[in-house]
Structure formats: C-alpha cells, structure tokens
Ligand SMILES: Nc1ncnc2c1ncn2[C@@H]1O[C@H](COP(=O)(O)OP(=O)(O)OP(=O)(O)O)[C@@H](O)[C@H]1O
C-alpha cells in the first residue's frame with residue numbers, strides 16, 4: 001500500500017476513534033473531513049456533507065456570520081473563535097439545535113489554508129447547570145423562610161400591639177357615641193386618628209415582610225459595585241437632602257465585579273444609608289455627612305461601606321441590632337438590618353459594623369470578587 005494512502009487511512013482511523021466530532025474545512029468553509037462522532041452528533045453521513053459548506057451545521061444567526069468570521073480571520077488574522085474554545089448553537093440534520101463547545105485550530109503549513117474544528121455536545125452540562133441554579137434559588141428561598149421562622153414569634157407580638165390598640169380605641173369611640181350628653185368631636189377624631197396610625201403601622205410590618213419573602217427570582221449578574229453605589233446614591237439623594245445630610249461617594253476607580261442580584265444589593269445599601277441618615281439627624285453636631293464607599297479590603301474582598309458620624313450604638317443596641325423587630329425609632333420596623341444581613345449571607349458575603357473613628361457607625365458588607373469562589377463564573 002502506498003505510504004501516503006496508508007497515512008491517510010491511519011489518520012481516518014484515529015479521527016473515527018475520537019470521542020469529539022472532528023470536522024476539517026477549507027478556507028471557504030467547505031467540509032473536507034467529517035469523522036464518525038460528527039456523523040453521530042449531527043445525523044449526517046460524511047458522504048452527505050463532504051463538499052458542502054459548514055454553515056449547514058450551524059444555527060441561523062451563526063450561520064450567517066460564519067462566512068464573515070472566516071473571511072475576517074483570513075484577511076486580518078483577527079480571531080473570534082479560532083484558537084479559542086467557545087459555546088455555539090449547532091444544528092442537527094433534523095433541524096434541532098443543541099449547545100456545543102467548539103474549538104477551532106488552523107492546520108499548520110497547509111496551502112491553501114485549512115481549519116479543524118473539535119466539537120462536543122454540552123446539553124447535559126447545561127442541564128446540570130440549570131438544575132444547580134434552580135436548587136440554589138430554592139435554597140435561597142428557604143434561607144429567607146427560616147429567617148421568617150425566627151421572626152414569627154416577634155411578628156405575632158408586633159402585629160398584636162397595634163391590633164390591641166385598634167380594639168381599645170374603637171371601643172372608646174363606641175362608648176363616646178353612646179354617651180347621652182352627646183359626642184366630643186375632638187375626642188372621636190383623636191380615637192380615629194390613632195386607629196388609622198396603628199393600622200398603617202401593622203400594614204407596614206406586613207408589607208416589608210411580604211416583599212422580603214416573596215419568591216422573586218434571584219438574579220445572578222455580574223455587578224460592578226462602583227456603578228451600584230452610584231445608582232444607589234441617585235435614589236437616596238432626595239432623602240438625604242431633605243434631612244440636611246450630605247451624601248458623599250467614595251468609589252475606587254476599578255473594582256473586580258461580583259456575582260449578585262443588583263436589586264437586592266441596592267435594597268441593602270438603601271437600608272444602611274437610611275439608618276445612617278436617621279442616626280446623623282438624631283445627633284446634633286457639625287458632621288452632617290454620610291459617606292457611601294466601594295473599595296477592595298485587605299483580604300481582596302469587595303467592600304461597600306456606609307460611614308456616619310451619628311450617635312453610635314448603646315450596649316443594648318449593639319447586642320440586639322440583628323434581632324428581628326429591635327428598633328429604637330418611633331416608626332421603625334426593626335427589620336432593616338435583619339433583611340439586609342440575610343441578603344448578604346445569601347450572596348456568600350458578610351454584613352457587619354465598626355465604630356467610625358471620632359464617633360458614629362460604619363456599617364459595611366463584603367462580597368467575594370468574581371472568580372474567587374470555587375465554581376464561580378470566571379470567563
Ligand atoms: N448607623 C446607625 N447608627 C446608630 N444606630 C443604628 C444604626 N443603624 C442601625 N442602628 C440601630 O439599630 C436598630 C435596628 O436597625 P434596623 O435598620 O434593623 O431597623 P430600624 O431602622 O429601626 O427600622 P427599619 O429599618 O425597619 O425602618 C435601629 O433602630 C438603631 O437603633
């Protein structure tokens with residue numbers, strides 16, 4: 001058997017034994033080799049596709065752009081896919097589309113130029129990732145529910161108080177109406193105002209809890225914390241201004257991104273800044289300023305901090321800070337920090353506080369930068 005033919009047959013045998021689909025194309029995208037795995041994967045036989053354009057194996061949009069890629073690579077050497085593995089939608093003979101991992105290399109020293117593509121089906125991997133994502137979302141939901149369990153006892157108490165007050169004031173109002181000497185309008189008004197205020201308070205507690213437990217889909221996005229604090233500042237500006245508090249931003253120029261649900265993180269920042277504004281307003285003094293910062297801490301974690309020069313924490317407050325319904329404010333629900341720390345925990349982060357030098361509190365949370373956690377998305 002001639003040497004060249006033998007080499008060719010050997011090569012074909014190797015290709016056919018390969019687990020990956022191997023497809024060789026010329027510089028116009030015309031298929032020259034199509035191994036067994038490729039036949040199995042795509043449902044075409046080699047005989048059917050040899051001499052056809054490789055776009056036959058691609059899904060619509062990719063199909064159109066592929067010729068463009070190849071031309072651009074040939075004229076400029078600019079690689080979109082060549083030399084790099086990437087996920088592409090591929091199309092079987094029966095028209096079904098599946099996700100595939102494709103790596104393309106140029107065949108060295110061939111003239112005219114040729115390219116070889118290695119491809120495998122990643123449907124199963126995608127399915128596994130999707131089910132992992134779903135169970136993580138369910139876990140997050142449970143984490144929130146168990147915080148709810150913690151809250152239930154406090155909640156009963158918290159709702160019971162306004163309900164008792166409402167009952168008391170409405171009984172008083174009935175008695176007033178039954179009085180033979182007639183009604184004191186002012187007294188009746190007072191009772192009704194109290195009933196309204198207590199009902200609103202109970203409603204507020206329920207509203208916050210409901211918003212928290214609602215099984216909204218938790219998003220996992222790449223978040224730039226610098227942008228996050230800038231956006232949050234816009235939302236908080238009016239609140240700060242109406243309280244005569246200056247809200248200053250200190251954000252590092254470039255920060256690694258984090259994987260997070262930006263809406264939830266914003267909710268945490270808003271809770272912390274509102275607390276800082278409350279503490280600042282309640283404290284007479286010259287430093288009516290709250291600083292919202294985003295930086296990298298000593299351990300390489302992304303830190304978002306809210307610095308105030310308010311009254312700081314009493315020993316009791318320091319101890320009960322994270323207990324549901326602990327509040328020192330007449331209209332507080334005492335849920336802000338509980339909800340915030342639960343959100344940060346669900347993001348594998350930490351929420352804590354330290355004393356601001358010179359007095360006041362600095363509440364901060366840290367989050368692992370993208371790629372630090374095992375399994376985190378890093379490409
Ligand atoms: N920056 C701060 N400085 C001083 N005390 C604080 C600060 N942040 C929180 N606290 C104390 O912790 C308590 C609990 O805060 P949390 O945010 O959980 O509830 P709240 O602000 O009282 O009510 P809500 O946030 O539900 O409206 C506050 O009432 C306050 O006493």
Ligand SMILES: [Mg+2]
Nearest residue numbers: 271275336337
């Ligand atoms: Mg609060």
